[in-house]
Amino acid sequence: MNFLKQERTTLKEFFPDLDEKLAHIPLLEMEKPQNPAIQIFRELGGPRLLIPTKYAGLGATPIEAVRVQRAIASRAPSLAIATTMHHFSVATIVEMIAQGSGTGLEWMLLEGIAKQNLYVASGFAEGKTGSGILTPHMQVKRTEEGSVTVSGSKKPCSLATSMDLLTASVSIPNKSGDGSELAVIIIPASTPGIERRPFWTNSVLAGAQSDEVILHDVKVPEQLISYTGNSGNLDYVQTRGFLWFELLISASYLGIASALVERTIAASKSITHCERALLGIETEGAMAALEGVAQSMVVSDNNQGNDQLARVLFVRYAVQGAIERVTSRAVELLGGMAFISSSEVAYMFAATRALAFHPPSRLSISPALDKYLAGEALLMQ
Numbered sequence: 001m002n003f004l005k006q007e008r009t010t011l012k013e014f015f016p017d018l019d020e021k022l023a024h025i026p027l028l029e030m031e032k033p034q035n036p037a038i039q040i041f042r043e044l045g046g047p048r049l050l051i052p053t054k055y056a057g058l059g060a061t062p063i064e065a066v067r068v069q070r071a072i073a074s075r076a077p078s079l080a081i082a083t084t085m086h087h088f089s090v091a092t093i094v095e096m097i098a099q100g101s102g103t104g105l106e107w108m109l110l111e112g113i114a115k116q117n118l119y120v121a122s123g124f125a126e127g128k129t130g131s132g133i134l135t136p137h138m139q140v141k142r143t144e145e146g147s148v149t150v151s152g153s154k155k156p157c158s159l160a161t162s163m164d165l166l167t168a169s170v171s172i173p174n175k176s177g178d179g180s181e182l183a184v185i186i187i188p189a190s191t192p193g194i195e196r197r198p199f200w201t202n203s204v205l206a207g208a209q210s211d212e213v214i215l216h217d218v219k220v221p222e223q224l225i226s227y228t229g230n231s232g233n234l235d236y237v238q239t240r241g242f243l244w245f246e247l248l249i250s251a252s253y254l255g256i257a258s259a260l261v262e263r264t265i266a267a268s269k270s271i272t273h274c275e276r277a278l279l280g281i282e283t284e285g286a287m288a289a290l291e292g293v294a295q296s297m298v299v300s301d302n303n304q305g306n307d308q309l310a311r312v313l314f315v316r317y318a319v320q321g322a323i324e325r326v327t328s329r330a331v332e333l334l335g336g337m338a339f340i341s342s343s344e345v346a347y348m349f350a351a352t353r354a355l356a357f358h359p360p361s362r363l364s365i366s367p368a369l370d371k372y373l374a375g376e377a378l379l380m381q
């Protein structure tokens, strides 16, 4: 089959055995909280994917990364979503080094992640509908020795069970006491005061381990804090981080939708060829748009950040729309017997819907995108 051939070829180049191993695990087995795919991915060196080779990583380019995510999601939806959170955190650290904006110790962190195959969770959301991810409500206090203490809850936080490191967004009071600054902390998951609690009660995407992580007066030294600007005016590193996130999460959900399309091709029922070809037109058009953004990311240009962010968001919502159309048609083409005889079709159909819930939601960012089209800078909330 030519469908997904490019993506699975790229996946094989990085992880020769992964696709075969995933293909042998029943889909619904991998989608349970005990998801065996997360451990398999770790054993095959998956956490190294986006780390540059000079820090012992695999040095995947943005285009290779979107292909890998689509291929993985077509077999293991929860693994793709969970690893998107990991790769997004790692990519942001790589961007910090490229911009020289971190503490200067980030390369050691990347080498540690690559050599020990560590998972990095990404705690931005706090489980409060209506409150944007760029307005964290964790309680942060400055201590006399120059560190900070952080208390509060991050939920959902994918990889909550398997994480070795936690990145979390916080708002840190200025030393002068007259305001605060957005920052990301990067701390070992074994730091005293970190607790995990069950949070994700839906069986759909339960294999991503998106539970609650609670911080009880967790002490964070200044060297583990990266300041990222303010929510209205994100700095370049944070902007690049968002680009990576939107790209990888879109490719992942496109991969889940592609698994449904693949089944319609394999089933080859006596339906018109045009209907099946239409699914290919939609999915390959969406993938080409993602690859276009990925290609443009290879050149890092401080003056282009805001335009690139707008572009990736337009593409993400276009992909979201294509997924909605493709999956409802694919389910129809597969037919009632496929729907009735196993929960897998309904599972994948439901799982693809969750792209709409990842920040920023289309409805929340649409006014800002509208103003951007008319000439204003794009402001994230």
Ligand SMILES: Cc1cc2nc3c(=O)[nH]c(=O)nc-3n(C[C@H](O)[C@H](O)[C@H](O)COP(=O)(O)OP(=O)(O)OC[C@H]3O[C@@H](n4cnc5c(N)ncnc54)[C@H](O)[C@@H]3O)c2cc1C
Binding pocket: 081, 085, 122, 123, 124, 125, 126, 128, 129, 130, 131, 132, 133, 155, 156, 157, 158, 159, 205, 208, 210, 354, 355, 357, 358, 359, 361, 362, 363, 364, 365
């Ligand atoms: C599988 C999965 C894994 C996840 N893992 C993580 C993770 O590891 N780390 C992490 O940080 N997050 C993660 N998230 C993201 C997190 O779940 C979302 O931030 C959360 O789902 C948002 O909740 P909400 O939709 O109720 O809130 P909101 O984003 O507030 O949306 C509620 C509703 O209001 C609308 N809305 C919101 N703002 C506006 C506005 N200004 N104008 C008009 N309408 C608006 C939205 O479109 C939506 O319809 C994950 C999500 C999923 C689905």
